[in-house]
Structures are given as structure tokens and as C-alpha cells.
Amino acid sequence: xxxxxxRQFCLAAGMGFLSAxxxxxxxxxxxxxxxxxxxxxxxxxxxxxxxxxxxxxxVWQAALPGRGHAIVADKGxxxxxxxxxxxxxxxxxxxxxxxxxxxxxxxxxNRHFYGHGTFSSDGNLLFATENDFENALGKxxxxxxxxxxxxxxxxxxxxxxxxxxxxLDDGTTLCIANxxxxxxxDFPRTKLNLPTMQPSIVYMDAGVGSLIEKxxxxxxxxxxxxRHMDVAEDGQVWIGCQYEGARADLPPLIxxxxxGEKLAFVELPEKVTKRLANYVGSICASHDRxxxxxxxxxxxxxxxxDAVDGDVISVTEKLAVCGVTSSxxxxxxSSMNGELNGRTTSLHWDNHLKSVQI
Amino acid sequence: MRDLVFRMSILCIAAICVSAARADTVPVxxxxxxxxxxxxxxxxxxxxxxxxxxxxxFNSTADLLCEKPATQxxxxxxxxxxxxxxxxxxxxxxxxxxxxxxxxxERILYYPDRKSIGLRQVQRALAKEEPSVVxxxxxxxxxxxxxxxxxxxxxxSGTGNEVLVEEAQSHRCNYxxxxxxxxxxxxxxxxxxxxxxxxxxxxxxxxxxxxLLFRDDLEAKNFLIGTLIHGLEAIKDVRIxxxxxxxxxxxxxxxxxxxxxxxxxxxxxxxxxxxxxxxEDSELYKLLPEENAYLNDEFLFEMKNxxxxxxxxxxxxxxxxxxxxxxxxxxxxxxSVGFLVTKLDGPFASAAGLAxxxxxxxxx
Numbered sequence: 001x002x003x004x005x006x007r008q009f010c011l012a013a014g015m016g017f018l019s020a021x022x023x024x025x026x027x028x029x030x031x032x033x034x035x036x037x038x039x040x041x042x043x044x045x046x047x048x049x050x051x052x053x054x055x056x057x058x059v060w061q062a063a064l065p066g067r068g069h070a071i072v073a074d075k076g077x078x079x080x081x082x083x084x085x086x087x088x089x090x091x092x093x094x095x096x097x098x099x100x101x102x103x104x105x106x107x108x109x110n111r112h113f114y115g116h117g118t119f120s121s122d123g124n125l126l127f128a129t130e131n132d133f134e135n136a137l138g139k140x141x142x143x144x145x146x147x148x149x150x151x152x153x154x155x156x157x158x159x160x161x162x163x164x165x166x167x168l169d170d171g172t173t174l175c176i177a178n179x180x181x182x183x184x185x186d187f188p189r190t191k192l193n194l195p196t197m198q199p200s201i202v203y204m205d206a207g208v209g210s211l212i213e214k215x216x217x218x219x220x221x222x223x224x225x226x227r228h229m230d231v232a233e234d235g236q237v238w239i240g241c242q243y244e245g246a247r248a249d250l251p252p253l254i255x256x257x258x259x260g261e262k263l264a265f266v267e268l269p270e271k272v273t274k275r276l277a278n279y280v281g282s283i284c285a286s287h288d289r290x291x292x293x294x295x296x297x298x299x300x301x302x303x304x305x306d307a308v309d310g311d312v313i314s315v316t317e318k319l320a321v322c323g324v325t326s327s328x329x330x331x332x333x334s335s336m337n338g339e340l341n342g343r344t345t346s347l348h349w350d351n352h353l354k355s356v357q358i
Numbered sequence: 359m360r361d362l363v364f365r366m367s368i369l370c371i372a373a374i375c376v377s378a379a380r381a382d383t384v385p386v387x388x389x390x391x392x393x394x395x396x397x398x399x400x401x402x403x404x405x406x407x408x409x410x411x412x413x414x415x416f417n418s419t420a421d422l423l424c425e426k427p428a429t430q431x432x433x434x435x436x437x438x439x440x441x442x443x444x445x446x447x448x449x450x451x452x453x454x455x456x457x458x459x460x461x462x463x464e465r466i467l468y469y470p471d472r473k474s475i476g477l478r479q480v481q482r483a484l485a486k487e488e489p490s491v492v493x494x495x496x497x498x499x500x501x502x503x504x505x506x507x508x509x510x511x512x513x514x515s516g517t518g519n520e521v522l523v524e525e526a527q528s529h530r531c532n533y534x535x536x537x538x539x540x541x542x543x544x545x546x547x548x549x550x551x552x553x554x555x556x557x558x559x560x561x562x563x564x565x566x567x568x569x570l571l572f573r574d575d576l577e578a579k580n581f582l583i584g585t586l587i588h589g590l591e592a593i594k595d596v597r598i599x600x601x602x603x604x605x606x607x608x609x610x611x612x613x614x615x616x617x618x619x620x621x622x623x624x625x626x627x628x629x630x631x632x633x634x635x636x637x638e639d640s641e642l643y644k645l646l647p648e649e650n651a652y653l654n655d656e657f658l659f660e661m662k663n664x665x666x667x668x669x670x671x672x673x674x675x676x677x678x679x680x681x682x683x684x685x686x687x688x689x690x691x692x693x694s695v696g697f698l699v700t701k702l703d704g705p706f707a708s709a710a711g712l713a714x715x716x717x718x719x720x721x722x
Contacts, residue, residue: 045704069722085722115722163722187470187596195461195502227722246458248561248570274570281722299573319576351722 035059036332036340038323039068039082039350049082049094050347051356054332056340058347062102065090069115071354074167077123078145079103085350087112087185091128093149105149107141110134112185116164116228119145120206121171127206129162129176130154136182136193138162140174140209155209159200160193164228166237167206173259175237176202179225181244194244199226201239201257215263224251228282232307233289235259240280240294253280254294256310266310268303275301275315281322281351286331293331297322297351302333323353386565390575393582393641394563398552401639402562405449405632406549412438412445413542420538424531427523432514435522435534439514440621442541443507447625448632451589454571454581455558456551462544464502469615470600476503480512484530492532494539507616510537515618576712582640583712586633587702593629594695597622601675602688609685611676620674627668630695634661645710653706660698667691 035051040061042048049068050061069085079093089112093103107113107130117128126143138157143149159178166175180199182192191197199222203212217224223244229237239255252265253276268276277299284293285307292305297320304313316333323334334340334349386394416438423431446466457463468476479501483491490496497505513519513534521528551558558571565572572578601614601622614622637643643654667687671678678684 184472186472186599190470190592190596192470192472195464246456247454248558250570274568274573277573298577 035356036325036334037071037073037080037082037354037356038334038352039064039071039085040347041067041350042347049092052340052345054327054329054341056343056345058345062092062094064092065104068092068350070117070164070352072117072119072126073354073356074119074123076121077119077126080354080356081117081126081149083113083115083117083128085115087131087133087183087188088115089113091117091149093145103149105143105151108151111139111141111154113141114161114163118165118167118174121167125152127155127165127167127174129157129165131161131183133184136160136184138176138178140165140176140204155204156211158202158204158211158214160198161225163226166229166231168203168231168237168259169235172206173212174204174206175229175231176204177226177229177239178202179227179242180222181225191244194223196222197225197244198222199224199241201226201229201237201255201263203259213259215257217263221251221265224253224255226255228280230283230285230292231289232285232292234308236307238283238285238292238294238305238307240283242280243278245278247278249278250274251278253278254283254292254305254310266305268310268312272303272312272315275299275317276303277301282324282353284324284326286326287328293324293326295321295324295333297336322351323349325353325355327355386578387575389644390565390578391563393644394565394578397582397636397640398559398562399554401636402449402452402455402552403549403554403559405445405452405635406545406552409442409445409449409545410542410549412441413538413545416442417535417538417542420531420535423522424527424535427526427528427531429523432523436514436619438538439507439510439619440624443616443619443621443625444628446507447628448635451592451629451633452585452636453588454585455562456548461502462548465498465505466541466544467507467615468503468505469508470596470613471503471508475501476508477512479504480509483533484518487529492529492536494536494543497533497536498540498543505537505540507541510534510541511616511619511621513537579645579710580712583642583645583702583707583710586637586640586642587699587707589629589633589636590695590699590702593626593633594692594699597626597629598688598692598695601679602685602692606679606682606685609679611679614675617675622675623668623671623673623678626691627665627672630661630665630668634658634665637661642710645712646706647709650705650709653701653709656701657698657706660694664691664694664698667694 037051039049047064047067048061049064050058052058066088067085068082071082073080079095081091081093084090089107091105095101111130114129117126119126124145128141130139130141132139138159140155140157141151142153144152157176157178161179161181162176163179164177178200180197199217201215224241225244226239227242228240231237237257241253243251250273254266256264276296279296279298280294281297282295290307292307295302300319302316302321320335320337321333325332332341334353336348338345419435419438423435521530561569561571565574565578567573601610603609616622
């Protein structure tokens with residue numbers, strides 16, 4: 001659902017994209033059947049965004065002002081956008097076809113990004129998870145794609161620390177994972193409210209921001225921070241969580257939710273939960289959205305689940321694996337130590353990988 | 359179809375079990391075992407025992423003050439509090455084990471408190487003479503911001519502390535004594551769980567697939583260096599960065615930890631000394647190849663300098679920020695800690711074959 005086919009990609013990219021590629025890059029682009037996108041850090045500590053084949057051959061890359069996080073590349077949207085990692089305040093809309101049209105935009109000075117966003121169904125608006133840090137309130141910033149990503153408004157996220165955000169298949173409902181953790185840029189990576197944190201999953205109307213449903217976690221699991229999400233074929237939202245309690249605890253880390261129903265914790269065998277090491281870094285539905293992959297860079301594992309009942313299909317061991325995406329070619333996995341689908345690259349890939357089918 | 363998926367699941371789980379069983383039979387490498395043993399026996403256990411002893415003394419001096427209010431007894435309590443704050447500063451960045459259970463970390467010290475929640479709660483409890491704060495049983499169930507070192511700092515040195523030497527068994531003094539007892543209970547709980555022979559200490563020493571602390575050598579090594587990096591980063595950002603801003607006009611002396619008792623720099627020096635001891639006792643330098651041994655020398659040299667600088671600034675934070683030269687030293691300290699973090703996070707981690715350089719591990 002979130003992919004561009006090759007024709008659309010070339011149309012969107014224009015011939016400028018191909019001419020902007022190096023000869024080597026053009027060759028790789030022609031050879032490959034899909035492109036992946038991820039933020040990275042290079043061996044010199046510089047940050048950037050890259051498009052590359054599923055074999056790790058880079059066909060395009062651009063520097064970023066700081067560490068990037070997730071990439072939004074929804075079908076129908078004229079740009080892809082990479083967001084700064086928390087507590088960064090920049091985002092870059094990139095259209096590799098016309099590099100001078102790259103748009104660097106920022107959150108307002110009293111907000112910062114959380115690293116994720118989603119486009120509206122018509123691709124004209126970009127919704128971004130943000131922090132109103134002086135008031136410790138989660139916000140959804142609204143940016144107009146046509147107006148150079150000007151910020152035109154905001155919604156409440158109805159919780160603290162909104163992280164991931166998805167637009168459901170109905171095109172009108174946003175689902176938001178409020179991780180529950182209060183942070184402030186004065187204390188960049190410090191979590192300020194762990195004893196009282198209250199994560200939640202929220203459904204809201206994408207048109208007016210009104211709350212449709214809010215699901216909180218039970219008190220004994222209030223330190224299970226809801227972070228990343230994807231949507232399965234049947235509309236269930238699958239949520240990967242990160243636990244903020246003791247290292248030796250073994251809480252449930254994957255939750256699923258259907259509108260109108262209660263949150264359901266996915267009961268994994270204890271051995272599998274251990275492999276997730278209390279930290280799901282990414283979660284992704286397969287191309288046909290019938291399966292769900294959850295990765296844990298701390299546990300060096302990728303766990304594949306059936307998207308209907310949550311049965312474990314397989315567990316793959318891979319050092320520092322975190323980025324995961326799926327295309328018609330299958331799964332792609334990246335790791336912070338530079339591995340991409342089993343091949344070693346010179347870049348440290350950030351948490352998230354995005355597939356752009358061509 | 360469901361049967362097939364179920365059978366696949368069983369096969370996969372079986373595969374994990376086989377792999378886990380195989381891993382279980384692989385002994386932890388001697389180097390890592392030595393590192394973990396040394397960290398436990400030379401750093402963790404003594405540091406928590408030290409905290410336990412300091413809180414015991416704090417508790418007994420506070421009891422005496424409540425019984426016999428006198429300037430001399432108040433000074434004894436303040437001295438004991440100084441020792442507790444210092445003892446805590448040496449171990450506070452170790453974020454594993456019982457300190458992470460039952461909110462013990464925040465119950466010992468809730469900081470930063472951006473909205474002054476703790477101050478408001480403590481002031482309200484004093485104004486209303488709330489009986490719930492003078493007994494450890496009830497205090498330990500109240501807001502974490504009311505239970506620990508931050509609250510004790512205000513009671514000892516904040517507005518209205520004169521009552522501590524004016525009135526026997528004052529509500530304020532009894533609240534202080536309950537905090538001291540609470541801190542002693544918490545540190546005893548932590549210390550006892552880390553004792554040799556306890557399940558936690560056993561688990562610390564034996565990484566394996568079923569061990570929830572470390573499943574293998576690499577996880578253990580990454581944890582060890584991660585603690586050092588995140589600790590130094592927090593000293594730079596949270597402890598110094600809380601009061602030292604981009605310009606003198608924007609400094610925030612009253613955001614500094616323990617500004618009332620003038621222990622800000624004493625505990626920052628303690629933080630650095632604790633990190634140096636942690637580094638030496640964890641024997642992280644053993645992970646460096648011979649050609650990179652200079653990184654160890656550099657680290658030790660720079661830490662020694664930083665501890666000396668921090669030690670030379672042991673005075674009230676508002677005084678330091680008002681003097682240009684002293685403020686410059688603070689800026690140097692912050693910058694230098696940042697350089698150390700960059701070095702550890704980059705060349706050191708890389709030479710040691712660790713992944714700390716691009717960590718996912720802090721919640722994103």
C-alpha cells in the first residue's frame with residue numbers, strides 16, 4: 001500500500017533523477033528491482049539519507065543536518081520525507097529527481113519531532129508526531145505539502161510522547177502510539193516521568209483531530225512504552241513496544257488492536273519474548289499484510305508472526321537488526337552495524353527501513 | 359493452514375531451543391568473566407555497601423537531631439547527607455538490577471524535576487503537617503519526588519530549616535528522619551540483592567541464553583561500555599547542562615541539583631570519580647587491541663584532569679556562575695566530558711569491536 005511502482009517512481013523522480021545518478025548508480029538502478037531508503041551515519045560520523053538496492057548498492061544519497069530516523073514514502077505523495085530523530089527539529093522532503101527541490105523544514109521552536117509521520121490519503125498533508133515540551137503534551141503537526149511543507153496547524157495527540165503514526169485504510173482515521181514518556185530538549189535523552197508514564201494508543205479523525213478511541217495499558221504494564229506500528233490486511237494495528245522497567249522483567253512487547261475492541265497483548269512463547277530483549281525497534285507488515293515482522297537490535301532478533309492470530313512463524317538471529325520493510329521481493333532487514341540483507345555496507349543504518357518499489 | 363503454521367511455529371521454537379542449548383554450553387570468555395567479576399566485586403558491591411553505610415549514619419544523625427535539636431547536631435546531619443549524596447553520585451549511573459525495580463532509582467533521587475513537582479509536594483506536606491510523611495511505611499508509598507535526596511536537600515537547607523534546631527520532634531525533622539530511613543531501606547534492599555551468592559549476582563557473572571541480564575559476551579560488553587557512555591553523557595547534559603546555559607544571562611543556578619546545600623559540584627566530582635572507578639574496575643581497557651592501548655591512557659589522563667577541575671570548583675553554584683573564570687572552567691568541564699563521550703562512542707568502541715557508536719538502545 002505504501003509503495004511506488006517503477007513507472008510512478010520514474011515519473012515522480014523525472015529524468016533528472018536518472019541524470020543525477022553517477023554512471024555506476026544508474027547501472028545499479030537499472031539492475032535492481034526495488035529501492036530501499038534509510039537514514040544512516042557514515043564512518044566519519046556524518047548523517048545522511050540513502051536510496052539503495054536490496055543488495056545494498058547505493059544509488060542516491062544526501063547529507064542530513066543531524067541524525068535521521070523514519071522515512072515516509074506513501075503512495076500518491078509527491079515527496080518522501082525523512083524526519084530527525086528525537087529531539088531533532090528538522091525534516092527533509094526529498095525528491096531525488098530534482099535535488100534542488102529538496103525541502104528542509106522545521107518544527108516550530110517550541111516543538112520537536114519524534115521521528116515519524118504519515119501523509120493524508122490525498123498526499124497533500126503531512127502529519128508529524130511532535131512534542132510540546134514546555135507543557136509535556138503530545139502534538140500532531142500538520143504540514144502542507146503544496147506550500148513547501150509550511151506548518152498549517154496541529155492536533156492534540158491525546159497523550160504524552162507520540163512516536164509512530166499511521167493512516168488507516170479508510171483514509172480518514174489516524175492511529176497514534178503515544179509512548180507515554182516525557183522528555184525535554186534541555187535534557188536531551190533523559191526520560192523524565194518513568195514512575196508515572198502512561199502510554200496509549202489513540203484513534204483520531206484525520207480531518208479535525210477529534211478523539212475517536214483511546215486505549216491505555218493496565219497499571220502493571222504502564223512502563224511498556226508503545227512505540228512503532230503497522231497495519232495488517234484485516235485492519236488490525238500491530239504495535240511494537242519498549243519496556244522501561246527492570247532489565248530482568250519479561251513483559252509482553254507486542255500488542256494488537258482493532259477499532260472498537262480492547263488492546264490485546266500477543267502471547268509469545270517465553271523464549272521468543274526473551275529474544276526481543278524488552279525492546280522492539282521496528283515492526284512491519286509484509287507486502288500482502290498477512291504477516292508481521294518485529295525486530296530487536298538489543299536481542300539481535302527478527303520475529304515473524306502470523307497477522308491474524310499472532311502465531312510465531314520464525315525467529316531469525318541477526319546482529320543489531322532493526323530496520324525492516326517488505327516489498328513484493330520479500331523482506332529486507334538492516335542493522336546498525338551496516339549489514340543489509342546479509343551484505344556488509346560501510347554505513348550504520350538507523351532504526352527504520354522503507355521500501356520504494358520500482 | 360493453521361496446522362501448518364502451528365507446526366512451523368513449533369519447528370522454529372524447537373530451533374531456538376536447540377540454538378539456546380548450544381549457546382548455553384559455550385562458556386563465557388575468560389576476559390569477559392574477569393571483567394564482570396571485577397565490576398561486581400570491586401565496583402557494584404562496595405559502592406552499594408558504601409551507600410548503605412552512609413544512609414545508616416544519615417538515619418541515626420537525623421534521629422538524634424529530632425530528639426536533641428542543636429546546631430552541632432544539624433551540622434552532623436548535613437555532613438551525613440553530604441556523604442550520602444556523594445556515595446550515590448558514584449553509583450547512580452548503573453541502571454541495572456534492583457535500583458530499576460519499584461521505582462527505587464527515582465525514590466532515591468528524582469531529578470531533573472522540571473516543574474518543581476517535588477518542591478511543591480514537600481512544601482504542601484510541611485504546611486499541612488501531613489502525618490503520612492513522618493513514617494517510612496507511609497512515606498514509601500507517596501510520590502517518588504517526596505521520598506529521597508531532593509526532598510532531604512530542601513528540608514535541610516531550604517526555607518524554614520531553622521525549625522530543625524529550634525523544636526524537638528518537629529514535623530520537618532521527623533519527615534527528614536523518615537527520608538533518611540527510607541533511603542537506608544532502599545539501599546539495603548539494593549545492596550543485599552547484589553550480594554555474592556544471590557541470584558542477581560550469579561546472573562551477572564554468567565551470560566547465557568536464558569539469562570535476562572546478558573545472553574552472551576557481546577551483550578555484556580555492550581552493556582559495560584554503554585553504562586560508561588550514558589553516564590558521562592548524563593553528567594554533561596543533565597547535571598552540568600541543567601544550570602550552565604549558552605550565555606551567562608541564561609544560566610539557571612536554581613536548576614542545579616543540590617544548589618541549596620551547595621553540593622552540586624561535590625556530587626559532579628563524585629559522578630566523575632565514580633565513572634573513573636567504574637572504568638577501571640570494569641576493565642574495559644582489556645577489550646582494546648595492543649595498537650589501541652593509547653586510548654586507555656588518554657581516557658585515564660583526561661578523567662584525572664576532569665576530576666581535578668570539578669574538585670577545584672567545590673563551592674555554591676551561584677558563586678561559580680557569577681565569576682567569569684569559574685564559569686569558563688565549568689564550560690571547559692562540560693565540553694571535555696563531551697569529547698570523552700565522543701571518543702568512547704567512536705574510536706574506543708570501534709577499537710574494542712563494540713557497537714556503542716550508533717546506539718539504538720535509548721528508546722526510539
